[in-house]
Structure formats: structure tokens, C-alpha cells
Amino acid sequence: MPAAYETERYGMELQIQNLRKSYGTHTVLDIGSLTVHDGGITAVVGPNGAGKSTLLNILAGLMKSDDGEVYYGGSREIPFQKMTMVFQEPCLISSTVEKNIAYPLKLRKYSGKEIHSRVGTLAAELGLTHLLGRRTEGLSLGEVQKTALARALSFEPELLFLDEPCASIDPHATLEIEEMLLKRKREKGTTILIITHDLAQAGRLADQVVLLKEGKVVEACGAEKFFSHPDKEETRKFTGGELLV
Amino acid sequence: MKIIMEGVAEAFRLIFSLDEEVFEVVGLSLRVSLLSLLIAGVLGIPAGIFIAGHRFRGKRLLMRLIYTLMGMPPVLCGLLVYIALMRRGPLGSLRLNYTVTAMIIVQTLLIFPIITGLTVSAARDRQGKIRRLARTLGADRRQTMQLLLFEMRFGLITAVITGFSRGISEVGAVMIVGGNIDGKTRTMTTYISQLKGMGEFERAVAVGIILLIISFTVNTILCYLQKDPGEELRGGHAGGI
Numbered sequence: 001m002p003a004a005y006e007t008e009r010y011g012m013e014l015q016i017q018n019l020r021k022s023y024g025t026h027t028v029l030d031i032g033s034l035t036v037h038d039g040g041i042t043a044v045v046g047p048n049g050a051g052k053s054t055l056l057n058i059l060a061g062l063m064k065s066d067d068g069e070v071y072y073g074g075s076r077e078i079p080f081q082k083m084t085m086v087f088q089e090p091c092l093i094s095s096t097v098e099k100n101i102a103y104p105l106k107l108r109k110y111s112g113k114e115i116h117s118r119v120g121t122l123a124a125e126l127g128l129t130h131l132l133g134r135r136t137e138g139l140s141l142g143e144v145q146k147t148a149l150a151r152a153l154s155f156e157p158e159l160l161f162l163d164e165p166c167a168s169i170d171p172h173a174t175l176e177i178e179e180m181l182l183k184r185k186r187e188k189g190t191t192i193l194i195i196t197h198d199l200a201q202a203g204r205l206a207d208q209v210v211l212l213k214e215g216k217v218v219e220a221c222g223a224e225k226f227f228s229h230p231d232k233e234e235t236r237k238f239t240g241g242e243l244l245v
Numbered sequence: 246m247k248i249i250m251e252g253v254a255e256a257f258r259l260i261f262s263l264d265e266e267v268f269e270v271v272g273l274s275l276r277v278s279l280l281s282l283l284i285a286g287v288l289g290i291p292a293g294i295f296i297a298g299h300r301f302r303g304k305r306l307l308m309r310l311i312y313t314l315m316g317m318p319p320v321l322c323g324l325l326v327y328i329a330l331m332r333r334g335p336l337g338s339l340r341l342n343y344t345v346t347a348m349i350i351v352q353t354l355l356i357f358p359i360i361t362g363l364t365v366s367a368a369r370d371r372q373g374k375i376r377r378l379a380r381t382l383g384a385d386r387r388q389t390m391q392l393l394l395f396e397m398r399f400g401l402i403t404a405v406i407t408g409f410s411r412g413i414s415e416v417g418a419v420m421i422v423g424g425n426i427d428g429k430t431r432t433m434t435t436y437i438s439q440l441k442g443m444g445e446f447e448r449a450v451a452v453g454i455i456l457l458i459i460s461f462t463v464n465t466i467l468c469y470l471q472k473d474p475g476e477e478l479r480g481g482h483a484g485g486i
Contacts, residue, residue: 060380060381061380062377062380062381080380080381080383081383083381084381084382084383085381087377091371091374091375091377091378093378093392093395093396094396103382104382104383107382107383107384107388108383151382152381152382155383161381
């Protein structure tokens with residue numbers, strides 16, 4: 001396991017087909033076809049109520065769709081052991097930072113030595129080393145979010161979902177998290193899907209950007225194209241700030 | 246005041262002289278209360294978690310019923326169990342009235358709503374978040390339940406402490422179904438009641454003080470489990486957390 005941790009690359013392609021979700025008569029999600037590329041960062045952007053969080057919850061297996069299919073690396077089975085999610089307001093276990101980061105590894109029955117090594121490495125990368133023994137109750141929002149990210153990355157997920165992870169944290173912590181995500185993509189090939197309201201963040205991180213509006217995909221393309229010469233007028237308006245409601 | 250002071254002195258005398266009658270009464274009281282607590286806990290904690298985590302028809306009504314039963318007068322509970330167990334009652338063939346089993350049944354019925362109601366309160370706020378977290382980290386059902394119990398531990402121990410306090414201090418119900426039979430169904434509370442009737446106030450106060458000491462000791466042990474778990478967690482703790 002340690003050798004694999006150092007060298008192997010992990011990632012998983014996601015294919016979404018005819019995905020629908022409604023609450024009563026109100027359709028919140030209606031996606032015909034969308035592919036999240038293996039080993040890349042995909043940012044999902046859109047105005048409030050566009051269905052971004054619903055999409056993420058369905059992909060993470062926390063919510064059922066009414067219709068449609070999601071293929072995880074070609075399979076319809078949800079790979080709970082190979083993916084994880086970081087919430088906008090993460091729920092930390094009422095224990096220490098160290099125990100939180102180690103928790104997924106303990107679930108997977110890693111050896112004590114391996115757990116110690118991984119926790120130490122992640123903590124160092126995210127500047128959490130001095131907090132390892134600290135209980136989570138007194139942490140700042142940025143520290144909470146970094147702990148949640150370290151916990152999510154500890155078992156090398158192939159798929160990582162992030163729901164506005166930097167919405168309520170300071171710019172320095174945001175930068176540290178972004179650097180970590182880019183490093184993971186570069187070194188491990190982790191497939192990352194991030195919801196963000198921050199278009200600048202989408203520009204800094206994403207290989208692919210998806211604009212959702214009223215539950216539908218307006219445009220999904222490479223980040224460069226999305227920001228410089230998108231196909232759709234609505235995308236142009238959105239990146240120009242006209243649809244940021 | 247003089248009676249109380251003499252009662253305190255008598256309490257220490259009874260403890261240090263290892264008074265056989267008192268120790269027998271203490272032993273039975275603890276046996277009945279702890280067994281009732283165990284049964285009520287095993288049934289009430291899962292019931293509370295289930296109720297808190299599910300939406301179903303009649304849930305509000307059920308919760309109102311549980312909260313009402315949390316304050317049920319023990320005498321009424323004892324009376325109902327007595328009627329159910331009396332010879333002409335639906336469970337009369339079991340011939341359980343005036344036995345320790347009947348006392349355990351009645352105390353379990355008194356403690357169960359308390360543990361269930363307090364578990365619902367403890368589970369309601371965080372259960373959804375914890376279950377989502379466990380799922381996204383790849384926990385299976387057993388691991389999710391372990392994490393849930395770990396995160397709810399403060400609320401659960403409060404429920405257990407409250408349930409134990411209800412059981413150990415209860416007198417009306419065990420008096421009705423147990424009958425305060427010497428050497429058989431006499432508990433500390435029914436003994437105090439009897440001693441008061443006989444005018445032996447010092448001894449009654451003494452038994453009362455012993456009851457308080459035992460209650461304090463058990464609650465201290467339970468509170469120890471409730472304390473900040475940071476230190477114990479370093480060595481690996483419940484739920485593999």
C-alpha cells in the first residue's frame with residue numbers, strides 16, 4: 001500500500017445520461033448528457049437554484065434521481081469506497097484533527113504505521129501539523145475546511161466532489177486548498193468535480209467548466225474556451241456577471 | 246435536625262458494620278434498577294435513533310405520547326402493571342405479582358420512555374449530517390451506527406443517567422407490584438417508606454443517605470464516561486474513531 005500511495009495514479013470518468021430530478025412539479029435537474037473527464041478538474045458553475053448541489057448529491061450517492069443513469073468508470077454501481085465529498089460546511093467528528101484525518105483509513109483497516117505516515121504527510125501539505133492534537137471544536141473555518149479536505153484525500157479517492165469548499169474561508173486558506181487540489185490532479189490523477197460561485201477560482205482550477213441554469217447544462221467545455229469564446233450567449237452573459245444572481 | 250444528624254451517624258454505622266439487612270436491600274435495589282436500565286437502554290436507544298431518523302405517519306403523535314409517558318406517575322404505572330399481572334388480569338397466568346421480575350418490568354416501563362425521548366433529542370440535530378458524512382467516507386452500516394453512537398455519546402449518557410435516577414429513586418410502582426416483602430422484594434425506597442411508618446426515622450434517614458451515596462457513585466461512573474474524550478481517543482476509542 002505505501003508504494004502505491006507514492007506512485008500510482010487514480011482517477012475515474014463520470015458519464016451522466018438523461019438525469020432528472022423533480023420536487024413535486026418543479027424540475028430541478030434535467031441533464032441530457034455530460035461527461036466529467038478522468039483525471040481532470042471540472043468546475044460546475046451557475047446562478048443560485050441552478051441545481052448544482054442537487055447534481056453533486058446525486059453523483060455522491062446521497063440523493064436518488066428520478067430518472068437517468070450515472071456511469072462511474074463505466075459502471076452503474078456507486079463506488080462509495082473510491083469516492084468522497086467535501087461539504088461547504090463540513091461535519092467534523094468531535095475529536096482531534098488527527099483522528100478526523102485518520103478516520104477513513106481506519107474504516108479501510110490500514111495499518112497504524114501507514115495511517116501515521118499518511119496523516120503526517122497530508123497535515124504537512126495543508127499546514128495542519130501543529131493542529132493534529134487539537135480538538136476540532138475550536139478550529140477556524142479555514143482549518144475546519146482543510147481538515148475535511150485532508151480527511152477526504154487520506155484514502156486516495158479516485159473521485160472527489162467538493163461543494164463550494166472555499167465559500168466561507170479566507171483567501172490564504174483558499175489558495176492552500178486550491179494548490180492541494182491541483183497537486184492531487186497533477187500527481188495522482190484524481191478526478192475532481194467542484195461547485196463554485198467564484199468564477200476566478202473556476203478559472204484557476206478547472207480543465208472543464210459546466211454552466212448549469214435551471215437544472216439544464218447551458219454549456220460544458222474547456223476552461224479556456226468557456227471564459228474566452230464560449231458558444232452560448234448565456235455563457236457570455238454569465239461570465240460577464242449578468243447572470244450572477 | 247437531630248433526627249437527620251442521628252440518621253447520618255446511623256448510615257455510617259450501617260455501612261461499616263456491614264448490616265446484612267441493609268446490604269440485602271441495597272443489592273436488590275441495584276439489581277432491579279440496573280437490569281431495568283439495561284433492558285430500557287437496549288430497547289430505547291435504537292427506538293430513539295429510528296424515530297429521529299425516519300419520517301412516518303403519526304410521528305408527532307408518537308413523540309407527544311413518549312413525552313407524556315416520560316412524566317407518567319409511577320403509582321399509575323405500578324397499578325396498570327399490577328392489574329395486568331393479577332390473577333384475573335391478561336397476564337395473570339404468569340403469576341409475577343410480588344416478584345422481582347414484576348418490579349423490573351414496571352421500572353423498565355418507567356425508564357423506557359425517558360431513554361427513548363432523550364435519545365430522539367440527542368439524535369435529531371446531528372443524525373442527518375453524521376449519516377451523510379459516514380456515507381461519503383465509505384462507512385458501512387455498522388460503521389455508520391458506531392460513528393453515530395460515538396457522536397451522540399453525551400446525549401446518550403445523559404439519557405442513561407436520567408433513566409437510572411428515575412429507577413433507583415422510584416417507590417410507588419415497586420411498592421404496588423413488589424409488595425415490599427422482607428428478603429424478597431424490599432428495595433431501599435420501599436424500606437424507607439416502611440421505616441417511616443414504623444417511626445424509625447433515624448434508620449429511614451440512614452437508608453436514604455446510603456441511597457444517595459449509591460446514586461452519586463453510579464452517576465459519577467457514568468459522568469466519567471461522558472467527560473471530554475480527547476485523552477482516551479489517542480489510544481483508539483469506541484467506533485474505531
